[in-house]
Amino acid sequence: MAGSQTCRPQTDRRQDGIIMTTYITTPIYYVNALPHLGHAYTTIVTDAYSRFRRLCGDDVRFQTGTDEHGEKIVQAAEAEGVSPREYVDRISRSFREAWPPLSVEPDHFIRTTDPSHIQTVQDILQQVFDQGDIYFSEYSGLYCQGCERFLTEKELIDGNCPDHLKPPKEIAEQNYFFRMSKYQDWLIEHIRKHPEFITPERYRNEVLSFLSEPLEDLCISRPVSRLTWGIPLPFDRNFVTYVWFDALINYLTGIGYPDGPDFEHYWNAAEHVIAKDILKPHAIYWPTMLRAIGVPPYRRLHVHGYWNVDETKMSKSIGNVIQPGNLVEQYGADTVRYFVLREMSFGLDASFSGNAIVERRNSDLANDLGNLFSRALTMIGKYAGNVVPAPAKGLYNDVDRELINALEVMIAQYRLNMNTFNFHRALQEVWRVIGMLNRYIVTNEPWELAKIPDQEKRLLTVLYILAESLRILSLVLRPVMPEAAAKMSLSLGVDFNEATTLDSHGKWGMLQPGTEISPGPQLFPRLDKKKPGDEKNQQPQPGSRMGEKQSGQQEGLIEYGTFQLLDIRVAEVVAAEKIQKSERLLKLTVKAPEERTVVAGIAPYYAPDELIGSQVLMVTNLKPAKLMGVESHGMILAAKEKDSDGNERLVLATVGGRVTPGSKVK
RNA sequence: GGCGAUGUAGCUCAGCUGGUUAGAGCGCACGGCUCAUAUCCGUGGUGUCCGGGGUUCAAGUCCCUGCAUCGCCA
Numbered sequence: 001m002a003g004s005q006t007c008r009p010q011t012d013r014r015q016d017g018i019i020m021t022t023y024i025t026t027p028i029y030y031v032n033a034l035p036h037l038g039h040a041y042t043t044i045v046t047d048a049y050s051r052f053r054r055l056c057g058d059d060v061r062f063q064t065g066t067d068e069h070g071e072k073i074v075q076a077a078e079a080e081g082v083s084p085r086e087y088v089d090r091i092s093r094s095f096r097e098a099w100p101p102l103s104v105e106p107d108h109f110i111r112t113t114d115p116s117h118i119q120t121v122q123d124i125l126q127q128v129f130d131q132g133d134i135y136f137s138e139y140s141g142l143y144c145q146g147c148e149r150f151l152t153e154k155e156l157i158d159g160n161c162p163d164h165l166k167p168p169k170e171i172a173e174q175n176y177f178f179r180m181s182k183y184q185d186w187l188i189e190h191i192r193k194h195p196e197f198i199t200p201e202r203y204r205n206e207v208l209s210f211l212s213e214p215l216e217d218l219c220i221s222r223p224v225s226r227l228t229w230g231i232p233l234p235f236d237r238n239f240v241t242y243v244w245f246d247a248l249i250n251y252l253t254g255i256g257y258p259d260g261p262d263f264e265h266y267w268n269a270a271e272h273v274i275a276k277d278i279l280k281p282h283a284i285y286w287p288t289m290l291r292a293i294g295v296p297p298y299r300r301l302h303v304h305g306y307w308n309v310d311e312t313k314m315s316k317s318i319g320n321v322i323q324p325g326n327l328v329e330q331y332g333a334d335t336v337r338y339f340v341l342r343e344m345s346f347g348l349d350a351s352f353s354g355n356a357i358v359e360r361r362n363s364d365l366a367n368d369l370g371n372l373f374s375r376a377l378t379m380i381g382k383y384a385g386n387v388v389p390a391p392a393k394g395l396y397n398d399v400d401r402e403l404i405n406a407l408e409v410m411i412a413q414y415r416l417n418m419n420t421f422n423f424h425r426a427l428q429e430v431w432r433v434i435g436m437l438n439r440y441i442v443t444n445e446p447w448e449l450a451k452i453p454d455q456e457k458r459l460l461t462v463l464y465i466l467a468e469s470l471r472i473l474s475l476v477l478r479p480v481m482p483e484a485a486a487k488m489s490l491s492l493g494v495d496f497n498e499a500t501t502l503d504s505h506g507k508w509g510m511l512q513p514g515t516e517i518s519p520g521p522q523l524f525p526r527l528d529k530k531k532p533g534d535e536k537n538q539q540p541q542p543g544s545r546m547g548e549k550q551s552g553q554q555e556g557l558i559e560y561g562t563f564q565l566l567d568i569r570v571a572e573v574v575a576a577e578k579i580q581k582s583e584r585l586l587k588l589t590v591k592a593p594e595e596r597t598v599v600a601g602i603a604p605y606y607a608p609d610e611l612i613g614s615q616v617l618m619v620t621n622l623k624p625a626k627l628m629g630v631e632s633h634g635m636i637l638a639a640k641e642k643d644s645d646g647n648e649r650l651v652l653a654t655v656g657g658r659v660t661p662g663s664k665v666k
Numbered sequence: 667g668g669c670g671a672u673g674u675a676g677c678u679c680a681g682c683u684g685g686u687u688a689g690a691g692c693g694c695a696c697g698g699c700u701c702a703u704a705u706c707c708g709u710g711g712u713g714u715c716c717g718g719g720g721u722u723c724a725a726g727u728c729c730c731u732g733c734a735u736c737g738c739c740a
Contacts, residue, residue, distance in 0.1 A: 202670085202671070202737090205670075205671095206670075206671095206737080206738055207738095209669065209670070209738075209739085210738070210739070212669095213739080276737080279738090280738095343678085345679085348672095349736080350678090351678085356677095356678085359692065359693090360692095362703095363691085363692065364691090364692095366703060366705080367703075367705055367706080368705095368706090370702095370703060370705090371702055371703055371705045371706070372702085372705095372706085373702095374701090374702050374703060374705085375701050375702030375703090375705080375706080376701085376702085377702095378701060378702060379701050379702085382701075383701090428680095428690090428691090431691090438705095438706055438707075439706085439707065441701070441702090441706075441707090442698095442699070442706065442707045442708090443707090445699085445701090446701065447699090447700070447701050450701090522703055523703090524703080525703065526703060526704090526705090
């Protein structure tokens with residue numbers, strides 16, 4: 001079990017009669033790309049948690065927004081031929097508009113270009129500067145003019161910038177630094193004393209291990225000669241603020257820091273949700289910044305992992321980038337929310353695929369929950385005239401009591417797990433009860449009871465128990481699947497609203513006999529699985545930056561004659577096997593049109609069996625080379641993609657339709 | 667290179683401080699029911715618990731070592 005050690009009830013915050021408060025945030029998303037699955041996950045988690053806290057009776061403030069300054073934004077805007085302002089307005093809007101279709105309802109959407117944010121950032125910088133925690137110093141490093149940024153040694157390949165293939169220049173630059181090191185000991189102590197400060201524990205350990213080494217001070221500026229799209233430093237107009245002092249402070253400005261009426265009220269209850277890539281800024285920079293400002297640290301930081309997209313199953317139906325809008329269109333908001341919350345152990349990585357989401361939808365939502373709901377309501381219709389029947393007093397037997405007890409246990413476990421971000425466990429608990437209810441129906445056979453006149457009381461009792469159990473299910477499912485839960489309670493004639501809480505409505509026996517039931521349409525119709533060959537839905541990617549890259553590339557052009565040197569042909573795979581000692585390599589036998597053997601480094605992305613019969617593009621006039629002992633006569637072409645999370649994958653290049661093997665590509 | 671995490675049924679994963687025949691869900695096979703969304707219920711099989719060594723009366727669970735994957739750091 002998630003158990004008593006990690007799950008601590010909110011006794012530290014709760015005092016009888018006092019309304020608890022929750023302030024929960026997503027990161028502000030950088031507007032250099034459109035929203036994708038990773039953004040959607042963070043935001044869904046945050047929304048589900050905020051709904052859960054509301055269900056607990058909390059006064060909740062949920063904030064998300066966009067991060068809009070920096071060099072990359074200027075570049076992106078230039079590439080589109082618009083001003084940075086126009087550019088960020090557009091992308092920010094696409095974030096803001098991405099959430100409502102997912103039933104995500106933030107209370108506030110903040111933008112770092114908001115005037116009030118800019119003002120407060122400057123006030124804070126001035127304060128920290130005045131107290132001596134910001135100083136001017138020289139910084140030297142390897143600067144790539146193509147990238148317009150400093151590179152680390154690690155990034156270099158053979159001493160060159162990996163993107164521009166030129167050596168970076170060693171340059172020195174003067175900048176302002178935040179005296180972060182000054183607060184290192186305090187931070188270590190704070191993390192040690194507050195086990196919940198950074199969760200899950202693995203990330204807390206990671207931070208502590210990082211802090212065991214001396215902390216460097218944080219560079220917080222960029223000279224205006226290099227960057228103008230930023231917040232000017234109030235004490236030196238030759239510089240603008242560099243990312244973190246601008247971005248992190250959104251958590252304060254969004255609730256009216258320093259003297260807004262609600263600031264302290266919410267800040268004392270602050271919790272942040274982030275993906276692991278921005279752990280360090282949130283776990284180290286941010287608390288030390290707050291310390292310097294004189295604001296107490298946030299309460300909890302919740303760190304989640306990445307979604308690995310299962311290419312082989314996914315790419316064909318949806319395309320490369322998984323856009324929240326597409327997901328909602330295909331599966332509906334409830335299913336997407338349920339899937340991501342159920343499938344990922346919070347903190348760990350998980351994999352996403354179209355098949356997985358359809359399987360969850362069909363087995364968990366359609367078969368288990370939807371069908372349970374449908375069969376129960378139908379029976380109440382048939383045997384009780386569409387009205388919640390009255391249970392016979394004293395007629396609860398052992399099976400009934402076991403079920404009711406299980407529901408109570410479920411609510412407690414659900415609370416504990418939702419509160420500690422163990423959403424998948426919370427949902428497991430709920431589905432254990434759903435399984436019990438399906439068994440309960442089979443055990444009691446209401447359709448048999450209905451045939452025996454003197455069993456009517458028992459029949460009505462069984463039906464009442466079902467209806468009341470469903471009412472409780474619809475209550476606990478509200479944070480996860482708002483639409484479906486609302487439909488459920490509506491069908492049961494129950495009026496849940498903003499004032500409804502787990503305490504007020506999560507008790508057995510509150511469903512009033514006599515309430516009219518109105519079975520609606522199916523909650524979750526079953527979905528068909530995508531067939532492997534279904535490539536019709538492939539659509540151009542609106543977020544693609546392909547165009548920019550091409551137009552920007554002046555150098556490195558080749559003559560047509562050079563291109564002609566390549567002999568690219570369509571090859572049909574007739575056999576494929578893994579090369580034993582290698583993780584990456586597959587040995588393929590292809591027809592082009594003569595048979596030949598090629599070795600391709602695609603084993604992580606394609607199973608040998610699925611390749612047989614497929615047509616790929618191959619460079620046929622490459623010098624043979626031996627790889628892991630196998631001689632390769634040609635090279636298979638594939639697209640190499642790196643998503644914003646840094647995951648790489650290969651997708652085989654192919655032709656649009658069936659072609660005679662050996663056809664030349666030109 | 668340093669530190670850490672992970673490696674358990676076809677798939678996704680549970681297995682706390684070592685203790686009888688190693689678990690769940692999905693998938694698969696067979697059987698049952700008919701209230702229900704071709705749904706539900708029951709039964710069933712498979713696992714060298716990554717490899718090797720060790721500690722112990724006893725190890726998936728502890729120690730050492732190797733391999734693989736991932737993360738953080740340099």
